[in-house]
Amino acid sequence: RDNTVLDRTTTMLAIVPATAPREAPPARAEALLSKGRSLFTSGDIAGARLILERAVEVGSAPAALALGETFDPAALAARGVRGMTPDVRQARTWYERARTLGVAEADERLRRLPQQ
Numbered sequence: 001r002d003n004t005v006l007d008r009t010t011t012m013l014a015i016v017p018a019t020a021p022r023e024a025p026p027a028r029a030e031a032l033l034s035k036g037r038s039l040f041t042s043g044d045i046a047g048a049r050l051i052l053e054r055a056v057e058v059g060s061a062p063a064a065l066a067l068g069e070t071f072d073p074a075a076l077a078a079r080g081v082r083g084m085t086p087d088v089r090q091a092r093t094w095y096e097r098a099r100t101l102g103v104a105e106a107d108e109r110l111r112r113l114p115q116q
Contacts, residue, residue, distance in 0.1 A: 029063070
């Protein structure tokens with residue numbers, strides 16, 4: 001130690017923990033889910049997917065199931081959707097996420113998906 005100003009100062013570091021993503025209030029998640037379902041019903045599959053992904057991000061488990069439907073060949077066919085290619089892999093991914101989040105109906109949806 002040479003007793004210089006630098007030597008006499010104390011450097012303090014603050015370690016701030018990263019914060020977890022904030023969950024939206026339940027009303028916001030429900031509003032997103034409702035909007036996503038409405039878009040899907042009206043045939044705006046791409047729009048529905050965007051909104052439903054956001055709903056899942058803010059904590060909506062049912063939105064993961066609904067998002068799976070937007071990729072599910074049976075769900076798309078039941079709604080007479082044309083021009084959108086079903087994606088069984090994506091449907092499976094979202095149904096599995098819904099199951100992980102506690103949506104009981106996801107198991108049945110997974111069983112109904114074609115095997116690839």
